[in-house]
Amino acid sequence: DTGVSQDPRHKITKRGQNVTFRCDPISEHNRLYWYRQTLGQGPEFLTYFQNEAQLEKSRLLSDRFSAERPKGSFSTLEIQRTEQGDSAMYLCASSLAHMAYEQYFGPGTRLTVT
């Protein structure tokens, strides 16, 4: 399967713990995006990378959140000191730079903070 993959699919953690999610984009896509989706809402843009450079971060991305794409391939999203309000689906998407609006989404990681 050459689609976008995310790991883990589900994560339950206690408040205050750190969590890290991984996203593997479609191999030829140089852009990678992270979105957050809370219950009953559509996805909201968090950040994106072109190759290994993080080019934009939404104000939704507090300083407890950090994302990396060290070699321009897979990306990780880390949340430090999780709070209950961080409970959401975290979606990753990828695209080609010249067709950035045509994004392919992964299955998401559902985070539950207890």
Added chain:
Amino acid sequence: SQQGEEDPQALSIQEGENATMNCSYKTSINNLQWYRQNSGRGLVHLILIRSNEREKHSGRLRVTLDTSKKSSSLLITASRAADTASYFCATDVGGGSNYKLTFGKGTLLTVNP
């Protein structure tokens, strides 16, 4: 904040009937896309319509776009139980910000067998 607003929020129909969902948005756009999301899963791209297009078809899907009213509709004909999902519209404003998709809250479609 979310640019698109889907209407209705929920729709329940019988298999074989047509389903129509609407999306309204606030600012000028470059493209409008519709996505489907099965419960607890990722988004699947359905169809894209550009701002200079008025109608587009793909299989059982028909999308219209009215830029003067800043609205779009998605019609699913001859619905099937497998069409049960949430449907979202997403817009981009083009240019250097064409990557930033803005989604509505979605319409939850239930197709009863």
